[in-house]
Amino acid sequence: MSVRILDLLRAAPGRARPILDHVSLDIPDGAFVALIGPSGAGKTSLLRVIAGLDAHDGGQVFLDGMRMDQRPARERGVGFVFQNYALFRHMTVADNVAFGLSVLPRRQRPTRAAIAARVEELLALMHLPDLGGAYPHNLSGGQRQRVALARALATGPRLLLLDEPFGALDPMIRKSIRTWLRALHDQLGLTTILVTHDHEEALDVADHLVLMRDGRIEQEGRASDLDRAPCSPFVMAFMGDMARFTGTVCDGLFQPDEAGVLPFALPASDGAAEALIRPHEIVPRAEAGPLALVHGVARGGLTPATARLADRTVDLVLPTALLPAASSGVGLDISAARLFREGVPILLADRSDH
Known part of the structure; x- marks a missing residue:
């Protein structure tokens, strides 16, 4: 799924600067893009506007060439993984993964057997085949992250949005999880947008970096472009x-x-x-x-x-x-x-x- 952002504006009441200051960005189908930058740069806000979770004050969002910024989140076909995973504590792992399918309108909702098969397929894909009956509090941080990812993928989205998904993980397993995520992206043919403040993390998984600052895109391109030819001292400093x-x-x-x-x-x-x-x-x-x-x-x-x-x-x-x-x-x-x-x-x- 391709993503096109045109002149996106999100105002911030009481603040001199907008949260998103006329941002434009093109992401081709199948790309893995990392939105990087310091805290307050506008990365998560941009991700949430693309998903339809936050309103905006100007500009347009296109998914596969269709304007989507006036449609609700449930109609955009987007999977979203939150920073804190946002799993339902009172639900089993299987019920968490099945949630997006079980709340679809009746005409679109798969049968119980189809939902159960989809959950089993995703848990196997996430290397969690025997944990369907467990609850989130029984899982490690890495396991909870994979359950959240399985839930985001349950409805078959072609666009996956990840908001700081590695932040709560032990540093010793973060690298292996990133490698696995990149392989999953390639295997499923997704378009993936990752928000992170860690440029090393972005370098491990992304094809294209978008460095944001104060609600604007400071520079975008391959990591080698930003390193060899930074457009500002800020870019140079952020990259290492x-x-x-x-x-x-x-x-x-x-x-x-x-x-x-x-x-x-x-x-x-x-x-x-x-x-x-x-x-x-x-x-x-x-x-x-x-x-x-x-x-x-x-x-x-x-x-x-x-x-x-x-x-x-x-x-x-x-x-x-x-x-x-x-x-x-x-x-x-x-x-x-x-x-x-x-x-x-x-x-x-x-x-x-x-």
């Missing part, structure tokens, strides 16, 4: 650890303001600029500066390190083989940088082959 170096471009050379950070060539216009750099894109060079380097504990062939500048420290992540023998007299060489001027990107400089 980074270091900032202010400086000046003069005659094709970026000269950092801080001692110990080595200048590097790049084809940008002259003037003040800010270079944003990932920790693994900084290489310490022995006898190239005045800095001291403190090594962390090596893991998997990589070693974290900290360079001590005059007024701050900068974190690095290095292949252990590239660590300089001396821990002093070090200069920092930049292998790649995203250059910004007054918050606007002006250049991506990749010197990884230098």
Whole structure:
């Protein structure tokens, strides 16, 4: 099921900014999209408007080319998994899964036998074949999540909406659950939209990321697009650890303001600029500066390190083989940088082959 959002607006009484500020977004059939961003960005609000659970003040929602924003939630053919799973405590697992089918209008409602068969099929799909008679309080967090997912899928939706579905899970099982969810998405041919504030979580499952901020879409694209060519320092910071170096471009050379950070060539216009750099894109060079380097504990062939500048420290992540023998007299060489001027990107400089 394709999703198209046009100029969606949701006002917030008493607030200067809308909850959703003229959001437009196209999601093709079969895509797995992650809505990411900090708390209050508008991610869950957008998901709930698509589902028909929240009203909006302007704009349109299309599902498979049909306008749906004026129709009630039950007519949209959407499955929704809430952050807290929202299972009915007084119902067994089987009754929870069957709920959406059992409350359909009589003309659309399957027979009891058909509902029971569907529940059995879904519990097997969720690897919960023997838990139909259990109650939610008897289940682990991961099991409750899968029951909530089975309930959302019971009516056969082609669009699945997930609101922070991993938040209550033990960190040790979150990764395996994410891998399983991605496989389920592919197996069922769903279109899936996941809300999360964790970009690492999004990278594990999604094809396409939509980064939101203050009710707007800041940037969307593949993870590699947002990482290599962020449209703002906010995007760069949200996608992972980074270091900032202010400086000046003069005659094709970026000269950092801080001692110990080595200048590097790049084809940008002259003037003040800010270079944003990932920790693994900084290489310490022995006898190239005045800095001291403190090594962390090596893991998997990589070693974290900290360079001590005059007024701050900068974190690095290095292949252990590239660590300089001396821990002093070090200069920092930049292998790649995203250059910004007054918050606007002006250049991506990749010197990884230098």
